[in-house]
Amino acid sequence: MRLHRNLCFSVIDGLTLIFNEGNYADKVIQQLLKRDKRWGARDRAFVAETTYDIVRWKRLYAEIAEVKEPFDRDNLWRMFAVWATLKGIKLPDWTYFENTPTRKIKGRFDELYKIRKFKESIPDWMDELGEKELGKEIWTQEIAALNEQADVILRVNTLKTTKEKLQTELFDLDIETEFLKEYPNALKLKERSNVFTTEAFKNGFFEVQDASSQLVAEFLNVQPGMRVVDTCAGAGGKTLHIASLMENKGQIIALDIYANKLHELKRRAKRNGAHNIEPRAIDSTKVIKKLYDKADRVLIDAPCSGLGVLRRNPDAKWKLQPDFIEKIKETQQEILQQYSRMVKVGGQLVYATCSVLPSENQNQVSTFLKSEAGANFSLIKDKKILSHKTGYDGFYMALLERKA
Template sequence: MKLHRNLVFATIDSLHLIFNEGKQADKVLKNTLKRDKRWGSRDRGFIAETTYDIVRWKRLYAKIAEVKEPFDRGNLFRMFSVWATLRGIVIPDWKQVEPTPTRKIKGRFDELSKIRKYKESIPDWLDELGVKELGAKWDAEINALNKQADVVLRVNTIKATVEQVRNALLESNVETESVKGAPHALKLKERANVFITEAFKNGWFEVQDASSQKVAQFLDPKPGSKVVDTCAGAGGKSLHIAALMENKGQIIALDIYENKLTELKRRARRDGAHNIETRVIENSKSIKKLIGKADKVLIDAPCSGLGVLKRNPDAKWKLQPEFLDKIKETQEEILTSYSRLVKPGGQLVYATCSILPSENNLQVKKFLKKEAGNDFTLIKEEKLYPSKTGFDGFYMALLQKK
C-alpha cells in the first residue's frame, strides 16, 4: 500500500481532535471527510478506518511508541508509524516521521500482547471491572468488541421487502447477505456508502445493528396497540416498532432531548411511519397522563455502552468509573418511573447495549424486589454477547404486569 501525504495528515488531524480535545470520533470524521472533494471512497475509507484503528488500539500503540498523553503531532506520527509497521506498510521518507525501528516495534508488540490490558488496549479500571463482572467470559468479550463492526441494514417493511432491498442494492453494486435470527436484516459483504443509494433515499431501509433489531422483536408489538418508547433518542427502535405494527395503532416516542426527536420525525417521514407521536419529557407531568395506559413499554435505558465498543471505540477512553455509578442510579430511577406506564396485563421490555450484569439482570432483580416492581413478573431475558453473535452486545428482559 502506498501512503498519500494528505490522507495521512488528515488522519493525524482527526486523532489530535479525538485524543487531545475530547471530540467524538464519529463527528470528527464526518467533518474531516468533507475536507477535500477530490477524495474518492477509497481515500475516505483509509482516513476513517485508520483513525478508528488507532483510536481502538491507543493504549497499545502509545506503549509501543513510548509516548504519553497529551500527544503532540510528533507523538501522533510515532503512533501512526506503529500502526503502519504492524501492517507491513512502508513509510515514506517524510520529515514528520522519524526512522522507524521495525524490529523493535514488532518485538514490543509480541511482548505486550501477553498482557490483556495492552493486548486489548483498555484502561486498567475497565479491565478489572470486566473480570469482576464477567469472570472468565471477559477475555472473549473484550476481544470480540475490538473487532470492526459490520454494516447491517434493517429493511423497512412498511415500504419494501427484504428481497426488493437486496436486489435494489445489487444494482448499486452493493452485495448483502441475510442474518440468522434477524428476519429483516441484511449485512453488507463489503463496507459501502449506502446513504447515497436510491433505496435509502426512498426509505426502504435503516442502518441498524442485528442485535439492536432484536429489541423491537423481543417487545413483539401488535398492530393497533399503544406502545410507549420511553428513551426513544433518534428513533431507530421506534421506527422498527412502527414497521412491526404495520403502521397501525399508536407509538409515543419520549425523550429529554428535543433535537433527537426532531431527527426521529425526519426519519419517520422518509420511512412512511405515520403512527409515531413524539413528546419531549420536560418534567414528571409529561408522563403523568400516560400512567397505566400502555399495552407495551420499551425502556432502552441509557447505559455504559460497553456492548457497542465495536462502533464507538473512543468510548473506552471517555468512560469513567464515576459515570458508571451514576448511570446505574439513572437506570434504577427510569425503571421505577416508567414501569408505571404499563397497563394491567401489559408488558415492559428493559434493554441496554451493555454486557455488564450490574446494568442488566441485576437491575431487573433489584426492580422486582421493590414496591414498584411488585406487580411485575419476569417472563424471559436474553443476553446477546458479541463473542457469540459477532454483533453488538445487548441485554433484554420482558416483564409482564399482573
C-alpha cells in the same frame, strides 16, 4: 500500500481533535471526509479506517511508541509509525518517520500482546470491571470481539418494501448483501459501502441498525392497534422498527428528554412512511404521569455504559469513567421505577441496554422486581447477547409483564 501525505495529515489532524480536544470520533471523521472533493472511495476509506484503528488501539500504540498524553503532533506521528509498521506498510522517507525503530516496535508488540489490558488496548479499571462481572474467560473473549470492526447491517423497512426486493435493488448498484438467520428484517453488507447515498435509503426502504439492536422491538411483542410507549426514544431507531411491526396501526408515543433528538425522529419517520408516531419531549414529570396505566407495551431502552457497542464507538473506551457507570446504574433503576407505572394491567415492558455488564442488566431487573414498584411484575424471559458469541453488538433485554 503507498502512504499519501495529504491523507496521513488528515489522520493526524483527526487524532489531535479526538485525543486532545475530546471530540467524538464519528463526528471528526465525517468532517475529515469532506476535506477534499477529489478523494475517491479508497482515499476516504483509508482516512476513516486508519483514524478508527489508531483510536481503537491507542493504549497499545502509545505504549509501544513510548509517548504519553496529551499527545503533540510528533507523538501522534510516532503512533502512526507504530500502526504502519505493525500493518507491514513501508514507511516513506519523510521527516516524521526518521529513526523509526522498526525491529524494536515488533519486539515490543510481541511482549505487550501477552498482557490483556495492552493487547485489547483498554484502561485498567475497565479491564478489572469486565473480569469481575463476567469472569476472566468470558471477558477475555468478549473484549477481543468488541475490538473488531463492526459489520454494516441494514434493517429493511417493511412499511415500504421487502427484504428480497431491497436486496435486488442494492445488487443492481453493485452492493451485495446476505440474509441473516434469526434476524427477520436484516441484510448484511458483504463489503462496506456508503449506502446513505442510494435512492433506496432516501426513499426510506431501510435504516442502518445492528442485528442485536433489531431484536429489541421484536422482543416487545407488539401487535397492530396497540398503544406503545418508547420511553427513551432518542432519534428513533427502535421506534421506527416498532412502527413497521405495528403496520402503522395503533399509537406509538416516543418520549425523550432531548427535544432535538425527537426532531430527528420526526424527520426519519417521514422518510420511513411511519405515521403512527407521536413524539413528546419529557419537559416535566406530568408527561410521564399522564401515561400511568395507559400503555399496552412500554420500551425502556435505558441509558447505559455502552460497553456492548465499543466496536462502533472505539473512542468510548477513553471517554468512559468508572463514576459515570455508577451514576448511570442509579439512573437506570430510577427510570425502571418511574416508567414502569405506564404499563397497564396485563401489559408488558421491555428493559434493554447495549451493555454486557450484569450490574446494568439482570441485576437491575432483579432489584426492580424486589421493589414496591416491581411487586406486580413478573419476568417472562430475558436475553443476554455477547459479541463473541454472535459477532454483533453486546445487548441485554428483559420482558416483564404486569399482573393484576
